[in-house]
């Protein structure tokens with residue numbers, strides 16, 4: 474398949490595919506799917522071997538957000554029956570983090586609902602980072618606190634944060650239909666503030682919100698231009714009580730195509746399979762490990778994932794290995810900061826490949842119209858354990 478040969482070659486050279494090539498991956502047929510996974514898997518193995526990095530979410534503050542992100546169960550006016558609580562204390566958060574580290578996580582993601590932190594919130598999170606690093610010196614800590622104001626990224630860096638997450642979520646063109654209380658540009662600004670402070674930037678997307686293939690390609694190309702070190706790919710969990718509750722648009726095959734496209738566009742970046750994998754990939758989750766090199770262990774912010782032990786069993790059964798704390802996640806050129814905007818690596822968006830006019834297009838017959846996926850509301854479980862409850866966390 475000419476398309477896949479070209480994409481593997483580009484992935485091994487860290488060269489940006491054309492937009493047409495990225496669109497063609499999303500348009501492949503089910504008959505071609507295993508070839509697509511195998512091709513993107515070659516790129517994944519070149520840069521990350523068979524390692525899977527485990528990340529662990531700690532929801533520091535849940536619900537009651539003033540923002541109106543349509544996909545979010547914590548949004549303004551959400552009727553989803555999620556846990557709602559204010560800031561966990563540093564020791565409580567560190568105890569939750571320890572459960573994830575004991576399960577094999579090398580990164581802890583500290584997340585708080587809200588538009589962005591106050592300076593007092595940054596103090597709280599700084600104390601929490603100290604409590605976690607006091608228990609686990611080598612663990613990576615990523616903060617995810619919303620839009621950052623001037624100086625806050627520097628303060629988080631000084632407090633010991635390693636990374637900052639702020640997702641672009643969807644394309645610039647459709648952002649206003651998903652959220653009205655802040656803009657795509659606001660999100661880009663926060664990612665750039667994190668990068669300027671020396672934090673490892675983590676920024677990703679949510680698929681399944683009714684977007685077009687072109688929107689998906691737009692947001693992934695937007696991410697490549699921003700050049701984060703990690704790209705979480707979420708699949709919408711259509712929570713009852715949110716505006717997108719009826720958006721059941723994804724099949725396992727569609728999810729795999731999206732992950733393959735992200736891998737081809739961001740070949741040497743930590744691509745993380747994030748929320749919604751159990752709901753939408755279901756029994757096809759192990760195939761996704763050939764595309765991503767990172768997953769969340771255990772539960773998500775407001776929903777329950779499969780048991781942490783099931784995550785570990787899946788990784789072992791599929792022939793992958795959990796990445797140890799002593800092993801660098803990123804390839805050497807990227808870890809050394811050699812992957813900037815002018816070396817032809819990820820983030821280089823100034824070359825002619827960006828024009829998108831020379832794609833190889835589809836090479837096989839047109840796919841059948843996609844089947845309408847069944848709404849699997851039975852697979853959506855609101856989190857009732859771990860942080861903010863008296864029950865032990867899932868790790």
Ligand code: SF4
Pocket residue numbers: 538539540541542545546547548549585586587588619
């Ligand atoms: S995504 Fe973040 S900012 Fe948006 S509603 Fe949810 S918690 Fe608030």
